Amino acid sequence: MKHNFGAGPCILPQEVFKQAAQAVLDFNDGLSILEISHRTTEFEAVVAEAGKLVKELLNVPSGYSVLFLQGGASLQFAMVPMNLLGDGQTASYLDTGVWATKALKEAKFIGNVNVVASSKDANYTFIPKDFEIPADSAYFHYTSNNTIYGTELFEVPQTNIPVVCDMSSDIMSRVIDVSKFDLIYAGAQKNVGPAGLTIAIVKNEILGKIDRKIPSMLNYQSHIDNDSMYNTPPVFSIYVALLNLRWLKSKGGVAEIEKENKQKAEALYREIDRNPLFKGTCAVEDRSRMNICFVMENPELEKPFLKFAEEQGIVGIKGHRSVGGFRASMYNALPITSVHALIDAMQSFEEKQAKSN
Amino acid sequence: MKHNFGAGPCILPQEVFKQAAQAVLDFNDGLSILEISHRTTEFEAVVAEAGKLVKELLNVPSGYSVLFLQGGASLQFAMVPMNLLGDGQTASYLDTGVWATKALKEAKFIGNVNVVASSKDANYTFIPKDFEIPADSAYFHYTSNNTIYGTELFEVPQTNIPVVCDMSSDIMSRVIDVSKFDLIYAGAQKNVGPAGLTIAIVKNEILGKIDRKIPSMLNYQSHIDNDSMYNTPPVFSIYVALLNLRWLKSKGGVAEIEKENKQKAEALYREIDRNPLFKGTCAVEDRSRMNICFVMENPELEKPFLKFAEEQGIVGIKGHRSVGGFRASMYNALPITSVHALIDAMQSFEEKQAKSN
Structure with missing residues (x-):
């Protein structure tokens, strides 16, 4: 028995490993979870239950969609501004570490970026406070937990503009008020499931407000319209996430x-x-x-x-x-x-x- | 024992299922393949061996990179024009079915598209021949196997411009001359591995020739520069692909x-x-x-x-x-x-x- 303190991909419950291994051998009627179509009734039920559990566990209000995507938080760094940052608009970012920096760097490929505060000079050993978020920014983006530096932002910064949060390393670890966010995304490979899956919780009304032509796979709306099945999803990773979410529910x-x-x-x-x-x-x-x-x-x-x-x-x-x-x-x-x-x-x-x- | 004729995600060898299940329980030193860091020596060896086997099995010439990506062929539909179709340029597409149509539709989000031929009027029951590929197109794109209609294009169309091919459903099923292609991509979930993984074989010299600012995750060069580890890769899917490629090699x-x-x-x-x-x-x-x-x-x-x-x-x-x-x-x-x-x-x-x- 190892004590696995790895930063991610990370430890999951032992019972999840056992159930996942069993499904690789026989998920349904003798077929492996690795050889079934994502269009089967059985797998559609997996996606539906996983989405329902995310909503239940995080108490997601109506008007939000839960999406299962690929590409990790790194692809979200590009998708967020593609979907939310219109021509000529500026997005505000809080710089609390390497991942926050990567997020704002990718946004710069799409539009203008304003950094509201940074603790870079102190090697990100603290979270900047008392910064101002311009009311005319398209959105405000921050990273709730900084995996590399070990800092975490528990309070959602006050602002009237849409709030986007990278919760890759602390989603599902503490109670959050989803209604304070407009878009939450997270690479699954900490508290949701294995690598190869990204979760996004999107307030539906923030979409469709800009003119950019967005390729379908990079457009949140395509994934909402198709219940995360716009194309073949990462079947096994979603199934393991479901097992893990069930475990979390059973823990209370x-x-x-x-x-x-x-x-x-x-x-x-x-x-x-x-x-x-x-x-x-x-x-x-x-x-x-x-x-x-x-x-x-x-x-x-x-x-x-x-x-x-x-x-x-x-x-x-x-x-x-x-x-x-x-x-x-x-x-x-x-x-x-x-x-x-x-x-x-x-x-x-x-x-x-x-x-x- | 089922006879699984599913179109994909599809059957993989039974021994691959057994080895994959075992790795979910204990990949290395008591740890599951689902809880190890992608930066471990053990997993870096997995990616390296999988890349080497792709090169060996397809006899990939030097000057090409083998990439393990996410997002399926559908994300490639956007990445191909983002990386290869410059402002004002036109790309030529052969329309042989639903997936070919989706590929060219996504290219239209990025630039101009010329359809060289289509068998749509005949419900795609044949592959158009005798079409002309304009010599001034940025590239020519086709789908080598049309999963839905059951047609396959065995000969690479003659042209002097770069050839891009979606081989999602026939890669690794027959000998190909990779030197005739500039970019091959394939969702893994037929003959390579499970869902949640995309393979790309890119001729290095075709990149970097256009001016567009490309977000890092959508830029082939980022993935080449980081040996498919620009961010957390789909660990389990790559491992199962490795097991499958090993099986293919052992079969001859x-x-x-x-x-x-x-x-x-x-x-x-x-x-x-x-x-x-x-x-x-x-x-x-x-x-x-x-x-x-x-x-x-x-x-x-x-x-x-x-x-x-x-x-x-x-x-x-x-x-x-x-x-x-x-x-x-x-x-x-x-x-x-x-x-x-x-x-x-x-x-x-x-x-x-x-x-x-």
Whole structure:
């Protein structure tokens, strides 16, 4: 048994792996989930149930469509401005890290971009506050959780213009008020399902307001009109997402998992703050519950600790190269026992160090 | 045991299903293929081997890149003109069916389109010949196999301009001379792997010749520069494609599978032509080896025959609504025993009819 703290594609529930493997062998009447048509009644039921569960789990109000797409958040970086940013208009972006920067860079291929604030000079260790969102922007875009830096934005910034949010790494991890957003998108490969699937939650009325000719696959309306079956969807990834959403519902839904996620994060941050060998890298008030970044007071101990942790079955905690140190990603499916295993490793390593000094 | 004649997503080898299911449970060191990072050494090896096998199996010359993308052929319909059709230029398209029509419709969002020929008036029952491809077109686009109508174009049309081909439903089914093409693309879900993956084989030198600003995910060059890892790729679909490509190689490669595909197609066409109850729907010289369309002389017998075939474990032979009757899709992984089962059903049904008359 490994403790998988990988940043994504990431751990999913063990029962989901078992059910998914079974469906690869026999999904329905002896046929594999990999060899069935997406136009079968059985698969249409999968897509319908997955969409219904997303709406139920996130309490999506009427007037929104839930879409299952491909291409990851990176393709959304282009689709958002293609669909929402008219000729001559400007979109406002909050720059909180590499992914936010990529999103606004892609928007620049389509139109004008205004960066409302950036914490780049501080290596994105905090979320900028007190910025102004121009009321005449086509929309405001932000990234709710910054996987690389371990910061998270829990409050939706106040504005009267449409709000677009990349929730790739914290969707389904906490209760959100969908009515405050006009477009939410997320690569599935954290809390929704495996890689190869993108989820989008679109307020229908924001579409169709600009003149651009948009190729069908890049037009949200085509996917809405065809219930995410404009063309062959990523069948297996949607099925695994369904299994994962069912699991989340059986756990009590998003409010319940949020409690667990809080407990997990609080336990690890407590140890980081207590243990004299370690320190967090982010502003305390902006700490993410999904990706917990920390370094060691003595950088020379980082390699030995990484090795020590690996010996306890802890994998995926090496930090991203732009931050260094460690990153413990603690998505929904990571059990609290894995968090305890990491905390135990930190404490044992502290004791070991004390003895060797 | 079902005989799966579905048009796609379609049958893959049984051993691929077994290996894929095993990887969902334990791909490497106890971790599922669904929970590993695409940046692991193990997965980078998967992508590298899959790319190498595509090159080997299709004998891809140097100067071409093999890409693993998302969005299906439908997204390629837009990416091709975005990358190759400059302002004021015209692209030439051959219209051989619904998918060819969709491809040229998407190109019209980007630039000018010239249709060199169409068999639409004959419900696409043949492939137009003797058309002219203007030498000043930016490129010539065609669909090598028309899944819905059961026609296939075996010879590459003669032209000096770049040739772009949608090979979604016959790639890897027969030997091709890649040097005659500048861009080949294919949704994977027939002979390459499961849904959720697109393969593209791009001649590097055709890129970068037009001025358009292309969003990164829609620019072939981004994917070439990043070895298909510009962003998180569809991990599981690529892995299953690798398993399938390994299987194809173990079978003796494309030349060997082409022999089998010929035998399978010849056997079924022979029965269609012999059996007085059935008749083919396409021009004989344009008959596809992948998708075999046929109807019954007496349409009232079609429902009873469909039911009779299903009783023998034959699934997926109902024809597309635009052709009616039956369509037997006979991709690489369909064993010849399944073809014999279908032929047996046709003969038994003939005998049954003879007795009841």
